[in-house]
Amino acid sequence: xxxxxxxxxxxxxxxxxxxxxxxxxxxxxxxxxxxxxxxxxxxxxxxxxxxxxxxxxxxxxxxxxxxxxxxxxxxxxxxxxxxxxxxxxxxxxxxxxxxxxxxxxxxxxxxxxxxxxxxxxxxxxxxxxxxxxxxxxxxxxxxxxxxxxxxxxxxxxxxxxxxxxxxxxxxxxxxxxxxxxxxxxxxxxxxxxxxxxxxxxxxxxxxxxxxxxxxxxxxxxxxxxxxxxxxxxxxxxxxxxxxxxxxxxxxxxxx
Numbered sequence: 001x002x003x004x005x006x007x008x009x010x011x012x013x014x015x016x017x018x019x020x021x022x023x024x025x026x027x028x029x030x031x032x033x034x035x036x037x038x039x040x041x042x043x044x045x046x047x048x049x050x051x052x053x054x055x056x057x058x059x060x061x062x063x064x065x066x067x068x069x070x071x072x073x074x075x076x077x078x079x080x081x082x083x084x085x086x087x088x089x090x091x092x093x094x095x096x097x098x099x100x101x102x103x104x105x106x107x108x109x110x111x112x113x114x115x116x117x118x119x120x121x122x123x124x125x126x127x128x129x130x131x132x133x134x135x136x137x138x139x140x141x142x143x144x145x146x147x148x149x150x151x152x153x154x155x156x157x158x159x160x161x162x163x164x165x166x167x168x169x170x171x172x173x174x175x176x177x178x179x180x181x182x183x184x185x186x187x188x189x190x191x192x193x194x195x196x197x198x199x200x201x202x203x204x205x206x207x208x209x210x211x212x213x214x215x216x217x218x219x220x221x222x223x224x225x226x227x228x229x230x231x232x233x234x235x236x237x238x239x240x241x242x243x244x245x246x247x248x249x250x251x252x253x254x255x
Contacts, residue, residue, distance in 0.1 A: 113249050119160050120159075123159075124145070124221050124227070128163050128223065131172070132172050133174065148172075150182065151181060159174065162174060168185075169185045191204040196236070213234070215233075218232070
């Protein structure tokens with residue numbers, strides 16, 4: 001390394017070419033980072049690489065680098081903050097209200113669970129989109145507070161009316177606590193998981209997103225296909241029939 005540095009220190013033309021070349025590489029990486037990269041590990045690697053190139057350029061006496069690297073570092077940090085913002089928000093959401101209701105978990109009756117399953121598959125057969133989140137130990141109050149408060153008993157008919165296409169609550173989510181519909185029209189942070197199918201819509205991404213930061217179970221019905229999925233712990237699974245969904249809900253609620 002000392003031999004390479006000495007060579008560039010003594011050769012002005014080589015030093016100028018390397019100076020411009022390295023600067024272009026760093027700028028290109030920043031553009032690529034801003035457009036494509038969302039993984040924190042890769043962002044960290046790029047930061048380390050930029051730091052190494054900055055040190056190497058200083059040791060070799062590259063004048064262009066000395067002038068532009070302070071601005072490059074500033075741009076890099078700004079890009080990292082912008083791209084990491086969704087993850088930071090999720091972390092804050094998951095740690096807010098940890099959990100004031102941890103010892104107050106409210107389970108639901110078998111009648112309530114069956115009503116949910118019946119409503120889900122009736123909406124599936126008519127291709128009515130739905131987003132139903134069942135609260136467990138982690139409080140969902142922060143989402144319910146910004147939604148339409150209902151505090152209503154659960155029934156198949158009420159769930160279907162909430163999500164019917166002409167309903168003003170159709171696009172949001174329903175939060176269920178025990179045997180009550182706490183609210184409707186709730187909105188969640190969308191998942192940033194790049195491994196999910198690019199064709200899935202915001203309803204599915206919202207369902208996965210809330211499951212990433214709470215221990216809730218979310219049932220999603222596709223408006224386009226009528227397909228039913230459940231999301232929990234950041235994973236989404238397709239459900240084919242009523243029995244499978246009821247078993248899933250019973251398992252989740254610890255029957």
